[in-house]
Amino acid sequence: MDETRRVEQYVEQYIRGVLRHLYLKDEYRRRVADDLRSHIAEASQKKPVDEVLKDMGHPRKIAAEIMETYEKDYEKMGFLNAIAYAQHVRDSNVKSAAQVGGWPLVHIATGYNESGERNVAKGIIAVGDIAIGVVAMGAVSVGVIAVGALAAGVLASGALTVGLLVALGAAAASVVASVGGAAVSGGFAFGALALARLYAMGAYARALYYIGAYGESAVVPAWMRSLVEGLRTHALLFAVSLSVLGLALGLVPSVLPQLLALRKGGRGIR
Amino acid sequence: MGGPDKELLRGTLELVVLSIIARQTSYGYSIINAIKQETEGRIELKEGSLYPVLYRLEDAGAIESVWHYPEERGVPRKYYRILPEGKKRLGRLRKEWCDYVRLVTLLIEGGSEGRSEGGSEDG
Incomplete structure (x- = not known):
């Protein structure tokens, strides 16, 4: 394997490391990947790529800083990513912009807020430690359709x-x-x-x-x-x-x- | 001598980045370098801090990005350019920052007087 190929693989592995902790839709992940690829290529013209990546820090840290910008932006995360992120960080609270009757279409909430109060998911589709909604999924869930460890609803499973x-x-x-x-x-x-x-x-x-x-x-x-x-x-x-x-x-x-x-x-x- | 506190920097990043892009169309790596050079190495911005700011500004319509692919071998660069909305935003952020500095300076000076008065009472 020639040196160029080895470096490319090394860089791609680093970018994958960032993407692994990025709970965003593909189009936004692609934007980050493209920017990092270009940034690393630019920086490695001045010093060895190993040094560039070392200076950039752990991929998880880069991803965490990016996620701080988007952690409340359901539209950029999407349903499954938002659930995965909630499981990853434990304290999460994200709602879709779309609402039905004053309730968010999707509300995913786990852990606690900044004031130390428990986050409760309340939405048409609610997912969280405590979930209340038309379709509710959580440790404790109350809804028309409720799925959870403790579930109460018209249809309840758990x-x-x-x-x-x-x-x-x-x-x-x-x-x-x-x-x-x-x-x-x-x-x-x-x-x-x-x-x-x-x-x-x-x-x-x-x-x-x-x-x-x-x-x-x-x-x-x-x-x-x-x-x-x-x-x-x-x-x-x-x-x-x-x-x-x-x-x-x-x-x-x-x-x-x-x-x-x-x-x-x-x-x-x- | 070290750079400013991380939290302080975080709160002013949008203003700093927007100011650099307003001066000249820039790409990510060049923005990091500009900040480092213009502050004589006292502020070193990490990639994880810069790109979310660029994304926020772009999503808000303050800046726009265009990829530039070199004809021969070279690195593709994504250039950021300020938009009219960004100029308005920059004006507002500058004013907020100047007001904030003025107010904090007032508080610091007031605080110094308070401390010296307290000190003389104790003494």
């Missing part, structure tokens, strides 16, 4: 969930239908422990109509019987479907931004 219509979770309670390890519902409950007013299915189930491992009610509706038969026949498919649903609702929102960050770090921008 570890401990309360749903007006549907609740999915390790422990799930709802008015209409609950599915989970322990499921309690006014209508239908399905789970290891299933307690409902009307219909329950599970290892231990109690309701007006129920089917459990330890017995069933005197009368069982035909649809419940066929559902149980169906689940027995397609047990594997059912288990896989539940796992995929769990992954989609629980893991993906937290893992996807990290994957994005890895993807960004792995490629340069030309």
Whole structure:
């Protein structure tokens, strides 16, 4: 490998290091990459490139200074970058300029503000430690659709969930239908422990109509019987479907931004 | 003798950078060099501090950038040029800075008097 190629690779590696910590849309990342490339080329006409890069400092530091300018600019970050940045810095508060009924279309908030108060995400789509919105995702989330460790909503999914219509979770309670390890519902409950007013299915189930491992009610509706038969026949498919649903609702929102960050770090921008 | 405090510099960067670009169309590296030379090496601006300021000014319509690609071997440069909006901004920033310096000077002088009065009472 000739010297020019080695230097080019060295510079590109440095620029990738900056981009890896830059949570911005591609067009803005490209602007930074182009400027750094030109700057380094210019500076290295006067001294060796190793020295130039050393003087510039750690790529993370350059990226951090650039991000200070954009950390509240949702339009330049985009949804996934804003989530990844919130996970990266811990104290983040970014809203989209677009609003619906006085609420930001997207609000991502984690950690604390300058006054030491907890940042709360309130938006049509809200993501954060505490999230309140039409679609809310967070450790504690309240929304029409709520996903989180503690989730309450019309449709709620997470570890401990309360749903007006549907609740999915390790422990799930709802008015209409609950599915989970322990499921309690006014209508239908399905789970290891299933307690409902009307219909329950599970290892231990109690309701007006129920089917459990330890017995069933005197009368069982035909649809419940066929559902149980169906689940027995397609047990594997059912288990896989539940796992995929769990992954989609629980893991993906937290893992996807990290994957994005890895993807960004792995490629340069030309 | 060292340069000014980092926070103080950060607060005046926009004014400094805009002033340099107003004097002459410049590119990133040349702005860093100009600051270093004109302050006799006492202010050294880092790339991570300069480029966000340039982006902010460009996004605000205060300056515009044009890439210049040399015909033969050479380094492509992105030149920044001040726009009418930038000239207005520069005027406002200059006035703010002059007012601020005047006020701080007043405070410092007042503070010195206060301290000497306090000192004489103690003594």
